[in-house]
Amino acid sequence: MLRDIILVCLAVGVVGMAYGAITVANGLPVWLPSFMSVAVLAGASQFLFTGVIAAGGSPVAAVLAGLLVNARHLPFGFALADTVRDRRLLGSYLMIDECVAFSLAQRDPEARRAAFFACGAALFLCWNAGSLLGAVAGTAITDTDALGLDAAFPAVLLALVLPSVRRPGVRGPALLGAGIALALTPYLPVGLPVLCALGGLALARPARTE
Amino acid sequence: MIPDAWVLVVAGGVLGLGTFAYRAAGPFLHTRFTLSAARQVLMTTAATVLLFALAVTASVADGQVWSDPARPAGVVVAGVLAWFRAPFVVVVLAAAGTAAALRLLVG
Numbered sequence: 440m441l442r443d444i445i446l447v448c449l450a451v452g453v454v455g456m457a458y459g460a461i462t463v464a465n466g467l468p469v470w471l472p473s474f475m476s477v478a479v480l481a482g483a484s485q486f487l488f489t490g491v492i493a494a495g496g497s498p499v500a501a502v503l504a505g506l507l508v509n510a511r512h513l514p515f516g517f518a519l520a521d522t523v524r525d526r527r528l529l530g531s532y533l534m535i536d537e538c539v540a541f542s543l544a545q546r547d548p549e550a551r552r553a554a555f556f557a558c559g560a561a562l563f564l565c566w567n568a569g570s571l572l573g574a575v576a577g578t579a580i581t582d583t584d585a586l587g588l589d590a591a592f593p594a595v596l597l598a599l600v601l602p603s604v605r606r607p608g609v610r611g612p613a614l615l616g617a618g619i620a621l622a623l624t625p626y627l628p629v630g631l632p633v634l635c636a637l638g639g640l641a642l643a644r645p646a647r648t649e
Numbered sequence: 650m651i652p653d654a655w656v657l658v659v660a661g662g663v664l665g666l667g668t669f670a671y672r673a674a675g676p677f678l679h680t681r682f683t684l685s686a687a688r689q690v691l692m693t694t695a696a697t698v699l700l701f702a703l704a705v706t707a708s709v710a711d712g713q714v715w716s717d718p719a720r721p722a723g724v725v726v727a728g729v730l731a732w733f734r735a736p737f738v739v740v741v742l743a744a745a746g747t748a749a750a751l752r753l754l755v756g
Contacts, residue, residue: 478665516675587748594744636702
């Protein structure tokens with residue numbers, strides 16, 4: 440498990456560098472990636488915040504878009520409530536996408552708890568180190584797309600969530616949900632299509648115990 | 650135009666507080682009522698569905714605008730590698746490398 444955590448962290452560190460570099464290359468201040476990584480600690484919304492501001496959007500729009508994208512953390516909190524029950528403040532702060540995906544892949548509750556906190560703490564360090572390094576490098580890199588950095592974030596998320604998606608009973612809802620989100624992407628504001636993916640739960644099998 | 654530093658600090662702070670509130674709601678309200686085992690499983694499935702949808706949409710679009718084909722191509726390569734359990738770093742570097750190479754060749 441430790442080996443897996445280290446590998447996830449290296450990958451997230453690379454994504455963090457992509458985030459820092461993309462943000463600074465868009466003309467935002469060098470301190471902003473580090474500030475956001477400590478204050479928010481949620482990659483997708485940080486990328487989005489940068490994107491909205493860089494496109495000339497208002498800070499209010501950037502915050503609202505970020506909050507919309509992060510609304511998915513509400514169900515994460517309920518899914519992991521038992522996992523973080525002994526350290527709820529720290530556990531809530533560390534509820535990073537990659538950490539959620541990594542710990543949900545552990546089925547035993549004890550293993551899940553250990554995985555969550557170990558992975559969360561390590562991710563916090565790597566994400567911050569990455570965004571700082573990327574911000575500094577970003578002053579030199581002007582075209583982050585030429586390096587393919589924009590593909591790093593979805594790639595690591597996909598790699599992490601695949602083991603959970605493969606499970607019987609999850610595959611159907613996940614595929615339907617992704618289809619719904621894709622179909623709605625051109626028509627709804629950022630964040631909403633992902634939330635609409637919950638419609639895929641219509642395919643979730645009713646539990647036998649009920 | 651880039652907003653002033655204090656505007657960015659306030660905006661980032663508000664986003665951070667809001668995000669924390671989302672994350673903390675479950676752990677702090679959970680003790681008020683207990684979820685059945687079936688509900689727990691449903692919550693876990695819901696979290697997976699959301700993460701997968703986020704990965705897929707982030708692969709093909711920035712907001713409402715579709716990305717160029719190079720990014721999804723990179724993510725597909727990453728997905729295949731991940732399916733065969735390649736190390737995460739290999740997966741991420743392959744995604745970025747594929748997208749970069751395609752842009753170099755086509756662009």
